[in-house]
Amino acid sequence: MLNSDFLVQRPVYLIDASVFVFRAWHSVPLDLVDPDGNAVNALHGFSRFLGELIERVRPEHIAVAFDAGLVTSFRKRLYPAYKANREPAPVDLKRQFLLCQRVCAGLGIASFVSGDYEADDIIGTLATRARAEGHKVVIVTRDKDLSQLVRPGDEYWDYISDKRFPYERIADRFGVRPERMACFLALMGDAVDNIPGVPGVGRKTASTLFYHFESLNHLYNDLDRVLKIKLRNAGFVCGQLRDYRESAFLARQLTEIACDMPLDVELAQLRRRPPDLGELNKLYDTVGFGRLLRNQAERITALS
Structure with missing residues (x-):
């Protein structure tokens, strides 16, 4: 048995x-x-x-x-x-x-x-x-x-x-991997749900970022690393992330189940x-x- x-x-x-x-x-x-x-x-x-x-x-x-x-x-x-x-x-x-x-x-x-x-x-x-x-x-x-x-x-x-x-x-x-999806959605924003996200960060950019970073916290704790990864317009993206930090973390509260x-x-x-x-x-x-x-x-x- x-x-x-x-x-x-x-x-x-x-x-x-x-x-x-x-x-x-x-x-x-x-x-x-x-x-x-x-x-x-x-x-x-x-x-x-x-x-x-x-x-x-x-x-x-x-x-x-x-x-x-x-x-x-x-x-x-x-x-x-x-x-x-x-x-x-x-x-x-x-x-x-x-x-x-x-x-x-x-x-x-x-x-x-x-x-x-x-x-x-x-x-x-x-x-x-x-x-x-x-x-x-x-x-x-x-x-x-x-x-x-x-x-x-x-x-x-x-x-x-x-x-x-x-x-x-x-x-x-x-x-993006399931565990990183809420952060991924927070950066991209969601027009359907009226979530703002970070302007200038689309699906491809967000996907690249969360290939390298485990979460939004990891990303913002090591933001200068964005400049070192293979990412188009990395300087612009890094600047947008800095400027819209509050928006990103608010969006994260909305996208997380x-x-x-x-x-x-x-x-x-x-x-x-x-x-x-x-x-x-x-x-x-x-x-x-x-x-x-x-x-x-x-x-x-x-x-x-």
Whole structure:
């Protein structure tokens, strides 16, 4: 008999809900509506994605992280302009996010949302706790920010393009090792999230810098070394780094995923349960869905 120490733990799947809800919102026709005329396109697309993933990998442990909004996020308190360039989500889409959480419950999957923290922080905290109990994690997303969470044995799964990136391939895909990603993003800034960064430092420059430096602290503790590495316009870059030091460290607070947020959950709660077909069918009746998703839920029940 094998000693339990040699048994391989199956990975914990951690899903970034927003990627798949927004994709469905933009790709599934808006004329998919409930009996009252409310759009349910994002709900349908997300539900189908989640069911397909379950059928495909049959996860033992799985969780879905949702964003509650940006107004109360701790990052917003640090930097009021954080994500201020984004248009508020349409009311029809906000309503569907809530329905997507009901689908998770109906499919037997734990889901989490926080007013103070973002989905990325929920995933980071769950990943840290899973590893502490001997599990590797698979992060299901296509958001580059989440690549900073990948550690040896883990995978970053871009489900939409069906490409998986283990720890060893993250630098080739995104330009820097996972442990240095938050610093890399801080120097480049992020127009999507309205993070300023250091002007004049782009992806290639930031990638070169964090090939040579372990972190932002290491970089600023030995800034003159920038002049000695093979870097185009090293003098200019060094000057920009000096001038925008405060901006870089502020950005670092915004780009780093919190892996220790207060979250009242144990890993056992992430174990997938059989679907509650009664609750799912009630929801699907309310929104006017036909057999496609019901059949899917029945197949998942048979696999449980």
